[in-house]
Amino acid sequence: MEDQMRKIRYLVDCGISKENIIREMAHEGFSIIEAIKAIREVYNISLRAAKQDVSSHPSYIKAAEDSIPIQDAFYRAFTEYGKDFEISDGDEHRQSDPPQEEY
Known part of the structure; x- marks a missing residue:
């Protein structure tokens, strides 16, 4: 992988x-x-941009389209258990504060 990255940086x-670089990465098996x-x-x-x-x-x-059902399943699993996730510009994942118990 390191040799491939060197090649990508060179390109x-x-x-x-x-x-063309993305096409080359697909051709190289990335x-x-x-x-x-x-x-x-x-x-x-x-x-997010990448x-x-x-x-x-x-x-x-094709690979991106094939991943949609998996992404949907993860989203449903998290929302079914009452957990909300916020994503800010695709670089940070932050779980919202859990609900406070009332006494």
Whole structure:
């Protein structure tokens, strides 16, 4: 993975477009999660922006669509147990304060 990241950084330094770099990562076998992490690192962008860039790229659209049922299941599981989660710009996850017991 380190050699692949070196190659990605080299491509960025050479001025290759982000779209072509994402295509190259898919060709090199990067999973969608690895691609998101790499794009975030080499472009120094937020998690939300990296997720949007990668998941909307034609090379990863299928993987992004396949993850929707899993994301929905996690959301339902958390909301069924009364836990609310707030996400601020995709970089921080913070659980809301638990309800206080009345005495």
